Amino acid sequence: MDPVGVAxxxxxxxxxxxxxxxxxxxxxxxxxxxxxxxADVMSEQLAKELQLEEENAAFPEVVAVAEGPFITGExxxxxxxxxxxxxLQMEFDREYDAQLRREEKKINGxxxxxxxxxxxxxxxxxxxxxxxxxxxxxxxxxxxxxADKPTTTxxxxxxxxxxxITTKHDEVVCGRKxxxxxENFAPEFQVGDGxxxxxxxxxxVFNALKQHAYSEERRSARxxxxxxxxxxxxxxxxxxxxxxxxxxxxxxxxxxxGCISTGKESVVFxxxxxxxxxxxxxxxxxxxxKVFKTTLNEFKNRDKYIKDDYRFKDRFSKLNPRKIIRMxxxxxxxxxxxxxxxxxxxxxxxxxxxxxxxxxxxxxDQVPAPxxxxxxxxxEDMKKAYHQVLNMMQQLYKECxxxxxxxxxxNMLWHDGKVWLIDVSQSVEPTHPHGLEFLFRxxxxxxxxxxxxxxxxxxxxxxxxxxxxGLNITADNEVDFLEEIETLEKMNEDHVQNQGKKLSMFxxxxxxxxxxx
Ligand code: ADP
Ligand code: MN
Numbered sequence: 152m153d154p155v156g157v158a159x160x161x162x163x164x165x166x167x168x169x170x171x172x173x174x175x176x177x178x179x180x181x182x183x184x185x186x187x188x189x190a191d192v193m194s195e196q197l198a199k200e201l202q203l204e205e206e207n208a209a210f211p212e213v214v215a216v217a218e219g220p221f222i223t224g225e226x227x228x229x230x231x232x233x234x235x236x237x238x239l240q241m242e243f244d245r246e247y248d249a250q251l252r253r254e255e256k257k258i259n260g261x262x263x264x265x266x267x268x269x270x271x272x273x274x275x276x277x278x279x280x281x282x283x284x285x286x287x288x289x290x291x292x293x294x295x296x297x298a299d300k301p302t303t304t305x306x307x308x309x310x311x312x313x314x315x316i317t318t319k320h321d322e323v324v325c326g327r328k329x330x331x332x333x334e335n336f337a338p339e340f341q342v343g344d345g346x347x348x349x350x351x352x353x354x355x356v357f358n359a360l361k362q363h364a365y366s367e368e369r370r371s372a373r374x375x376x377x378x379x380x381x382x383x384x385x386x387x388x389x390x391x392x393x394x395x396x397x398x399x400x401x402x403x404x405x406x407x408x409g410c411i412s413t414g415k416e417s418v419v420f421x422x423x424x425x426x427x428x429x430x431x432x433x434x435x436x437x438x439x440x441k442v443f444k445t446t447l448n449e450f451k452n453r454d455k456y457i458k459d460d461y462r463f464k465d466r467f468s469k470l471n472p473r474k475i476i477r478m479x480x481x482x483x484x485x486x487x488x489x490x491x492x493x494x495x496x497x498x499x500x501x502x503x504x505x506x507x508x509x510x511x512x513x514x515x516d517q518v519p520a521p522x523x524x525x526x527x528x529x530x531e532d533m534k535k536a537y538h539q540v541l542n543m544m545q546q547l548y549k550e551c552x553x554x555x556x557x558x559x560x561x562n563m564l565w566h567d568g569k570v571w572l573i574d575v576s577q578s579v580e581p582t583h584p585h586g587l588e589f590l591f592r593x594x595x596x597x598x599x600x601x602x603x604x605x606x607x608x609x610x611x612x613x614x615x616x617x618x619x620x621g622l623n624i625t626a627d628n629e630v631d632f633l634e635e636i637e638t639l640e641k642m643n644e645d646h647v648q649n650q651g652k653k654l655s656m657f658x659x660x661x662x663x664x665x666x667x668x
């Protein structure tokens with residue numbers, strides 16, 4: 152610390168030194184250097200530093216593994232004991248619940264009157280908030296927001312999570328083996344005297360311990376070569392890491408290799424797919440994990456997309472910000488599913504867990520496909536891309552009943568000789584109160600990009616808008632054009648007001664809305 156700065160921080164009326172110094176019967180003390188002045192101690196800065204230190208002690212950020220993945224089945228970076236404790240607790244709780252269920256079954260047998268142990272079930276703190284609001288739809292074939300299919304999925308009284316794997320292996324034998332295997336952990340890893348006892352560790356608990364032991368080994372090995380914290384490490388909070396850890400643990404993902412992109416609203420990671428945990432799902436060899444950021448500021452200005460989306464209207468008012476963010480992830484999942492159904496090239500949804508969406512990776516060998524803005528296409532490819540994009544916009548509108556609402560060369564990837572659409576969390580149905588304005592903006596981006604790119608036949612934004620929407624707005628300048636768009640939107644709103652329900656705007660399954668009547 153700068154000593155001059157410290158001196159300057161002392162208020163001028165404090166004099167050259169403390170008052171007692173002059174009167175001290177043993178004379179002035181020799182110039183002891185005061186390492187920390189009162190002003191220093193009192194400073195907010197210091198308080199912050201101490202706070203930070205404390206936090207770091209509780210959640211030490213482990214140095215990035217420069218040479219490899221940061222979460223794999225082999226090496227789960229359990230960088231904090233707290234986290235490990237939570238993971239273990241979770242596994243224990245799960246087993247406890249499973250045991251409870253077995254006992255419940257045994258007691259009830261064939262009896263007509265059954266008793267329930269429901270109240271005795273443990274709910275893990277990290278899971279506790281999920282029981283009421285977690286959206287774990289892995290079945291993307293069912294889009295609960297479809298106009299023709301109102302949500303009828305009954306909410307059951309129980310925490311319907313996962314299958315209890317009733318393993319064929321003998322738990323006792325397996326458990327003993329696991330306990331014995333703990334001996335293989337590094338010597339400095341404290342395993343207690345469990346080895347000597349007849350302790351039976353389940354596979355899950357053993358694996359968690361094993362992973363911790365290994366990561367501890369690696370950690371101490373690389374402690375002195377401190378490197379920059381990786382973006383990947385920093386980008387996710389402990390809760391998200393736990394979610395990712397669970398996915399690796401469940402075998403859905405094999406390895407999470409690192410960060411592809413850090414945006415304002417999301418962080419995207421690359422991962423290698425696992426060996427398919429779910430029965431019928433084939434997990435793509437490479438996956439992209441989109442983590443919607445749980446810091447809320449950036450999402451505030453996106454309210455308009457979702458607040459006015461009738462699909463979410465009933466839910467929006469009741470939701471807290473954390474749930475709203477999950478809704479973005481959910482929205483992206485359903486929108487991707489619609490696009491997939493229409494055959495539009497886009498990532499395929501693998502799994503959704505809270506605010507984490509796993510999808511197929513567009514690219515190869517960890518290298519993401521370039522955005523249209525970054526790739527230099529031959530004029531022939533450029534032309535091809537344009538026609539494909541025009542086609543996709545029409546499909547999106549007519550078949551998926553969607554407007555991308557953030558379509559530009561930033562959200563189109565060039566892969567395998569064609570354009571892939573991504574980033575559809577903000578996409579809305581055309582009847583959204585601002586849906587047509589969003590569409591117009593999309594059209595402007597696309598039109599400008601391809602016109603600048605030298606595609607002679609590229610329609611201008613107004614022509615493109617009509618071509619996509621099937622509307623016939625004749626205004627020949629942007630101001631009038633937009634005015635007509637807003638009139639249409641207004642008409643639609645009034646119609647909704649009169650009918651009371653927006654559903655009436657749809658003639659049948661997934662058809663485009665009727666604007667002109
Ligand atoms: P944001 O809202 O942050 O723009 P995006 O969905 O556009 O989120 O993702 C950010 C970036 O991550 C993209 O520009 C793209 O480079 C990369 N990306 C996203 N999804 C995938 C995917 N499925 N395959 C490959 N790269 C992807
Ligand atoms: Mn994007």
